[in-house]
Amino acid sequence: MQITPVIAIHLAAALAAVAIGPVALWARQGATQRPRLHRAAGYAWVTLMVATAVSAIFITGGPGPRWAGFGLIHLLVPVTLGMLVMAFVYLARRNIVGHRKTMQQVYIGACVVAGGFTLLPDRYLGHSVWSALGVI
Incomplete structure (x- = not known):
């Protein structure tokens, strides 16, 4: 498998989301709150998460069981998009x-946990990273 344009978009959006997520999550915490930074980083993060989820639909292949070209990791696509919608529903209802809890869960689940799984040696990115480091 090689880097296709879809994989490049997915990877770039995911890495940017991992980086900007903490800014969005914690700009409203502590004694000094930054609502403008929170809102700007939050909208950017949501946009990146939508790009990551939608681009994942077009990535097939890889190890594990498949159904119509989709693997178990693709179950994160509707979960991620659904949780993002719910987070905005909560916001509209002033909850x-x-x-906050929904956005934190999306960050931990979709960015940290799913991102960690991509570093497994049998995944494309994991294999690339570990072989470049000389580990495998």
Whole structure:
């Protein structure tokens, strides 16, 4: 497998989302709150997460069981998009606690956990990283 334009888009959006997520999540925490930074970083992060999820639909292949070209990791696509919608529903209803918890869960689940799985040696990115480091 090689880097196709879809994989490049997916990878770039995912890496940017991992980087900007903490800014969006914690700009409203602590004694100094930055609502403009929170909103700008939040909208950028959501856009990157949507790009990551949608581009994942077009990436097939890889190890594991398949159904119509989709693997188990593709189940994260509707979960991620659904949770992003719910976070905005909470916001529209002025349920800030629900909004905060949902966004934190999406970041941890979609960025940290799913991102960690991409570093497994049998995945494309993991194999590339570990072989470049001389580990495998």
